[in-house]
Amino acid sequence: MISSVGILFLAIVIVFLEVPSLLQKKLKKEFIVFSILLVIGVVSGILFSFGVKIMSPVDLLSYIFQPIYNLMGKS
Amino acid sequence: MQNNKISSFQFLVLVIFFTIGSSILYVPSILSIKVQQDAWIATIIATIVGLLVIWLYITISMWFPKLTYIQVNEKIFGKVLGKTFSIMFVLMLFLYSSSLIAHSGTFLITQIFPKTPAAPLNIMMTIIIVMGVRLGLETIARSAEILIFVFFILFLILSVALIPQVNYLNLEPFLQSKPTSILGASFVLVIVSTVNSITLLVIFPAFLKEIKKAKKNFIIGNIIGSIIIIIITTLCIFVLGSPTTSRQVYPSYALAKVINVGDFLTRIESLMATLWILCIFFKSILYFYAATFGLSQILNIKDYRPLTYPLGIIMVVLSLLFYPDILDQYKFDAKIAVILSTIIGIFIPLLLVLIYMIRKKKLKKDPQHL
Numbered sequence: 001m002i003s004s005v006g007i008l009f010l011a012i013v014i015v016f017l018e019v020p021s022l023l024q025k026k027l028k029k030e031f032i033v034f035s036i037l038l039v040i041g042v043v044s045g046i047l048f049s050f051g052v053k054i055m056s057p058v059d060l061l062s063y064i065f066q067p068i069y070n071l072m073g074k075s
Numbered sequence: 076m077q078n079n080k081i082s083s084f085q086f087l088v089l090v091i092f093f094t095i096g097s098s099i100l101y102v103p104s105i106l107s108i109k110v111q112q113d114a115w116i117a118t119i120i121a122t123i124v125g126l127l128v129i130w131l132y133i134t135i136s137m138w139f140p141k142l143t144y145i146q147v148n149e150k151i152f153g154k155v156l157g158k159t160f161s162i163m164f165v166l167m168l169f170l171y172s173s174s175l176i177a178h179s180g181t182f183l184i185t186q187i188f189p190k191t192p193a194a195p196l197n198i199m200m201t202i203i204i205v206m207g208v209r210l211g212l213e214t215i216a217r218s219a220e221i222l223i224f225v226f227f228i229l230f231l232i233l234s235v236a237l238i239p240q241v242n243y244l245n246l247e248p249f250l251q252s253k254p255t256s257i258l259g260a261s262f263v264l265v266i267v268s269t270v271n272s273i274t275l276l277v278i279f280p281a282f283l284k285e286i287k288k289a290k291k292n293f294i295i296g297n298i299i300g301s302i303i304i305i306i307i308t309t310l311c312i313f314v315l316g317s318p319t320t321s322r323q324v325y326p327s328y329a330l331a332k333v334i335n336v337g338d339f340l341t342r343i344e345s346l347m348a349t350l351w352i353l354c355i356f357f358k359s360i361l362y363f364y365a366a367t368f369g370l371s372q373i374l375n376i377k378d379y380r381p382l383t384y385p386l387g388i389i390m391v392v393l394s395l396l397f398y399p400d401i402l403d404q405y406k407f408d409a410k411i412a413v414i415l416s417t418i419i420g421i422f423i424p425l426l427l428v429l430i431y432m433i434r435k436k437k438l439k440k441d442p443q444h445l
Contacts, residue, residue, distance in 0.1 A: 014384045018384065022381055027377070030381050033376065041386075041392065048392050056396040057393070058170075058398075061411050061415060065410075065411055
């Protein structure tokens with residue numbers, strides 16, 4: 001609980017640090033990418049702090065590479 | 076943004092740090108699991124094979140000396156395929172960056188701070204990395220320039236203090252394992268220390284002042300880094316013996332524990348931990364820099380700095396998710412990362428060379444071609 005509040009607080013601080021200068025320079029693309037990444041970060045951080053099981057990219061990779069990995073294990 | 080160029084010596088230092096990287100921590104144990112006391116032969120073979128890989132990367136980067144690897148990808152493969160490969164490349168870098176942070180976290184918890192949870196350690200490491208990346212490549216290179224001396228002094232103390240403990244009998248039986256398994260083991264090391272230096276192609280020709288000198292320094296730095304890994308692996312085998320080395324998760328840390336100079340200078344391993352943390356930090360910061368900078372180039376963004384904070388948050392979460400336990404860590408380092416790096420660091424560059432050969436005439440007319 002506390003850590004999710006901390007993550008939200010951190011996100012607000014980051015928004016205050018970055019967004020004014022981005023809007024001032026009218027960098028629209030940067031702003032969109034920045035917000036998408038920030039949302040991904042904050043959501044995954046809060047999910048993690050509540051102990052929800054998120055699929056890590058490592059599991060995905062080991063699933064994809066399983067056949068090659070089995071081949072390597074034999075040799 | 077492209078004005079902040081680094082000198083060739085700074086590049087040499089970065090290459091040395093990158094080559095040593097995390098391999099100094101866990102490679103001796105991975106090698107000695109596979110080939111027991113012949114691990115040191117595998118490191119020497121890996122050094123020689125690694126030079127070939129570096130030669131391939133230098134050739135690729137010399138075609139377009141003013142472009143980064145991501146732009147070269149786009150030039151040669153075309154827009155769609157080039158961007159796909161670049162995205163895969165950037166994702167790999169990002170994954171490795173957070174894996175190194177997870178590594179440093181696990182290392183610190185298991186060896187130095189047993190009662191601290193992983194999150195604060197990873198967050199502290201990430202804060203420094205994000206700060207460094209925001210300050211730019213020049214700052215990273217300068218700090219590396221200073222810290223390389225600390226690194227070499229500590230490394231010298233470590234290796235000299237261990238000389239009295241060397242036991243030559245640990246090398247026997249000599250060359251017992253099969254040549255194929257020695258080659259397989261050296262392949263792992265080539266991947267971990269050399270193939271991953273495809274990361275440096277993001278900064279290699281485009282951010283350097285003297286390209287000719289830097290070309291030489293790329294090779295020299297790789298050789299110096301590999302020699303340090305050879306020394307560490309050989310010392311591990313000499314001092315600890317191969318059974319103990321393969322049982323340790325961090326064999327070089329166990330190596331620092333047995334230092335005993337006249338019953339006076341003992342247990343200086345925490346000092347030596349500086350070595351590994353320095354290496355991991357620089358490798359991780361280079362990965363993160365290349366990932367953020369690469370992402371900004373894929374999306375045609377002018378400044379990469381706004382992306383660093385959100386990516387930092389994602390990196391912390393990813394680093395906490397990375398290794399649920401130590402077996403996953405071994406599986407990732409010795410198997411999954413090897414396959415991933417082989418695909419992205421060897422197959423795609425070879426494909427790049429092939430397509431370049433086919434499209435040579437058209438590409439030579441390009442104004443940015445050498």
